[in-house]
Amino acid sequence: MNKDNVLQKIVAPPIAEQQPQILELHGDRRVDNYFWMRDSSNPKVITHLQAENAHTAAIMEHTEPLQFQLYNEMLSRIKETDLSVPYRKDEYYYYSRTESGKAYQIYCRKQGSLDAPEEILLDENELAAGYDFFELGVFAVSPNHQILAYSIDRSGSEQYTLCFLDLTTHQLYPETILDTYFSFAWANDNKTGFYTKIDAANRPYQLFRHTLGTPPTQDVLIYEELDDIYHLYVGKTRSQAYILMVLQSSITTEVHYLDANDPQSKFQLIHPRKTGIEYNVNHHSDYFYIVTNDEAINFKLVKTPVASPAKENWQTVIPHQEDVMLSGVSLFANHLVIYERKGGLQTAKVQNLPTGEEHNITFPEPTYSFFEGNNPEFNTKILRFHYTSLITPQSVFDYNMETSQMELKKQTEVLGGYDKTQYQSQWLMATALDGTQIPISIVYKQELQKDGKNPLLLTGYGAYGYSYPASFSSTQLSLLDRGVIFAIAHIRGGEEMGRKWYEQGKFLQKKNTFTDFIACAEYLIAEKWTASDRLAIMGGSAGGLLMGAVINLRPDLFKVVVAHVPFVDVVTTILDTSLPLSAQEWEEWGNPNDKVYYEYMKSYSPYDNVEAKDYPDLLITAGLNDSRVKYWEPAKWTAKLRELKTDHNILLLKTNMDAGHSGASGRYESLRELAFEYAFILDRLGLRN
Template sequence: MSEPVAPPIAKRVETRREHHGDVFIDPYEWLRDKDNPEVIAYLEAENDYVDQATAHLEPLRQKIFDEIKARTKETDLSVPTRRGYWWYYSRTFEGKQYGVHCRCPITGPDDWNPPKFDEDTEIPGEQVLLDENVEADGHNFFALGAASVSLDGNLLAYSVDVVGDERYTLRFRDLRTAENYPDEITGIGAGVTWAADNRTVYYITVDEAWRPDTVWRYRLGGQNESEQVYHEPDERFWLAVGRTRSDAYIFIAAGSSITSEVRYADSTDPQAQFTVVLPRRDGVEYSVEHAIVGGQDRFLILHNDGAVNFTLVEAPVEDPTRQRTLIAHRDDVRLDGVDAFARHLVVSYRREGLPRIQLWPIKSDGSYDEPEELTFDSELMSAGLGANPNWDSPKLRIGAGSFITPVRIYDLDLVTGERTLLREQPVLGDYRREDYVERRDWAFADDGARIPISIVHRADIEFPAPALIYGYGAYEMCEDPRFSIARLSLLDRGMVFVIAHVRGGGEMGRLWYEHGKLLEKKNTFTDFIAVARHLVDSGLTRPQQLVAMGGSAGGLLMGAVANMAPELFAGILAQVPFVDPLTTILDPSLPLTVTEWDEWGNPLADSEVYAYMKSYSPYENVSTKPYPAILAMTSLNDTRVYYVEPAKWVAALRHANNTGKPVLLKTQMHAGHGGISGRYERWKEIAFQYAWLLDAADGDNGGSS
């Protein structure tokens, strides 16, 4: 047996930080300078150490990769979606990393039934709009930011990122000739929105802190000269731009974590001036949808003014303050959104921790018919709208799935109510839904809060069993049930998959989020620990078989629980982890700072916030204790959570760790926050992670090998 490989040891260079009379000596801040060859050499040494320390897992990694590949229909195409005179869909091909965007003509104006194509047959009139494989050729990284066709179907605007820093290049293609225009705009945000004149697009640029702060208008053929439409000076706010489904208006939305403001303009006027719907008021969030009700233009406004879980009102476009309530506030229902169509509304909401949708038919007199909730056959089924670009369509596209039900795509006939299953995500091999169990459980927090837990496992396993517990818990994001082909490789090896729906997320309504942020952020961590203890106390697993995983803000969660309850876990996988939050939030020039103060607090201005954040910061609270095995994964070009955070954290853990269990840092040298690109490369990365988790959860070795 070979000798254990010695890990790299980062040098310690004292950097002094002082705020509110508190002095912190940071020994690893020097790792922030990625232009320093010594820093790159250190990261590469860490990667070499990971390769050597996990070499024994290569056979398992290969098996998992092969399983994912064998279960995936590599040559496939999506359900076509109609827009104008075309059916739009995407293709994948065996051996190719990226998708291909295509369309074919409709057969007639009343053709609303999507054609059923065989992936191996020639499709009449098929046109390739964009082949991502061609665009990605020669690049180590590729991400498509937008691929949007003009309303007349003649032009394609698309944006690409070939670095991973989320700065995109916008290009234009004439779909009649398949030739690109010379127009090219660099350094923009991901999205692009066509105006109704079919020549004008709106896009967004970001400031030095990666905050989307300026909306621009560009007319094709304008020699790359864009017009600034709106600049947001308040550093707490970021911008988004889009066109209504009715194609009548362009919306510019400005938002912080707690405040919103929306502007609108005529989509047909390339020189349109924007008007504020409702002026911003601190702490009031709202979103706007355009509807035509009884022949009158209306704004549907979802807001939380005096309604913590939001309420839905409608108002005339010419006076948005003349509001009529459509859905009143409820303590047990969180309204998430409303989508307007020519003859109906679709309301999205959450009840009992799960997403639901409701159909509201619009009568000719402007009133609404009795709403109907769309139901499915599983307690843990997640449902939502699919692609529905058409204002006046006789059918509604919806999607639904669960942990054990592959994604199903339906068309709902809005006249008859008939629901047609168009496709279920293919899973090759011998997958059978009845071989697995999905269920909901509950744990109790120290303060008595009931924490929902989602659990999935094979029906034939014995307990206690190895278990993976996943958590996020920030920004009101919800971790809803979804099917994963890759996850089957864990389940089929006897591992239980668990999601802890901790506070800071939005599963149980707005207050669930409110009680997991700012000076109540520690509830996120203690909720996760309570769920882990519940899994052990209920006999589902044992600490030596329990591993945890989370990414980004969920990586902060991983770092916090590693400090607070290391004895509960055999291993912790932290993906692009936000583990040095106080250093980041103290620097207004960085991303995740000024726009994040509403989420975490402002430690620059508030000594209480500073002390509270310091009390839970994973990096600053590393101490000499028996930590579990830890794997941190990051990307050199990540602009959201800098690579330096996990690099410093791992260096500190290794300095303090006295258990001999491995602490690993793997850095993707050509990627961003979302990790590496290309589906086969992603499968390899998943296989790497899953092999490490399975090894760590092996009670016989406790992750030490």
């Protein structure tokens, strides 16, 4: 294939034949030459994306042996036929397993004991057969264990179809419900289910009550949320006593509750929404336990009587702490598990409810991640959680909350003789422009020399209060074993250092996110971990925005950039409330209808700030069916970079024409995508073996 001819197809006919779009706001006249790419019904748009894909394939053709090698390496470390740790619910043990050569999970259970015969509940491989994409949403077994509610997405658009399976006959109920979201709750009568539906912008906004075996046209609309910034979710307390309807924006919560034994009754309000007040509800006996930021930026725990849950009855259980963030709690019959963040690291402690005694759960490594596992039973003394670090594979533990004994149930096996002692992880601190200390998690091969010659891959996110986990990935061994250092910049906009860390990376302080990342890169160079001509960076979605912003600010600092489904056309997208998430984004980035926010957002929006200058080697990805970051954002950004950049470095756009925000589905296709990206990074860093 002639690469020049492919590139000519990209930059000439589709673009030249279109008229620019004129956008005017606050007296600012903006010309968008690539606005036409939004129309996926225009054959020239699809032709353009296909031409970009052909160009990408042509440029990367010489790396195909490396891609093949990387794919086989990564696959060889995975135990293809494997089993999850079963969890108990009543008399059943539930688990999932995989089989060699099959891309998806198989969900199973055993009754009475782990030695009982296996019952297959759902085989994703059968549901995915004949489709290029598959994702399971809801998976909810009824309280009597006889009915399975599940939902599926076969396009990547996050528009799920809800189905019901009789587990005694393994026959489907006749009804299917379209355009649902992935939240669902069973009432205790085993025939009533509550589900959420999405609007034209993919926002879950309606709650319905469904009676099993009846047509969906007879379903009762319980609630409809008209405010575009709120999403609606439904769930059930671990106690099985209450169904919760949660209305949530980025910064505000409102929760209603319903007696799960009386699904025909009305939902009752716990506390009305008040802008900026968030709360999360748990249940125990006669009380709701509520984690809230009401007059507590780092959150506090209160409890309130179920019979009268209004705010005036809230009683403080755990007061607010300036230096510790309360991340959440988990309630069992006799124990309260408390999750916190202190000094950037996750911590946990267990309180015995009858006695009030507390003890800590401790972890040995300098940087790590853990999260609660599947704990459906309320009357138990066992807490299941998952622990991992940059060098420790994911490990499932059962923790006895009375004796503090911890039992390792399973550690994900890494085939091929993985030895964690051959790798080292550290927790570093870089200094930001304003003097703030920014944490960095880093991992590398033990024999590494800090001589400024090491290749390094730096990643980050920095938005929505998401704390980037320091977790193990067997695929990263293909980088580490080639001498590549891997690092995570825990920049502001996340919540690693508490709620203020998030507040300092949003609205009119958003640029802290970008300058923090640059400060981390500069620190790693100054400390001779790497050099700018050996430094690759990677981020996705809001992390893709991060990639675009930092290369506009400091293109000289980075050699290679991978931007996954990047949110780069910030102003135009957030102004368009017909798009998914846009209205809700006002609480993260600001409302661009306000001139102050408009000008600030425009000053860092990657698409709006592309200039005629040199940029690093770039691989940009998109998903045609992406409902979160529409495909045209990366496509427009690529086109504008092609138009203006002054270098001869590589610029590639790779659009998955069959997937959405998360890329390819199925473990094999996902590995192929990752092998492609790793091959791009290694090739551009000169590591081609």
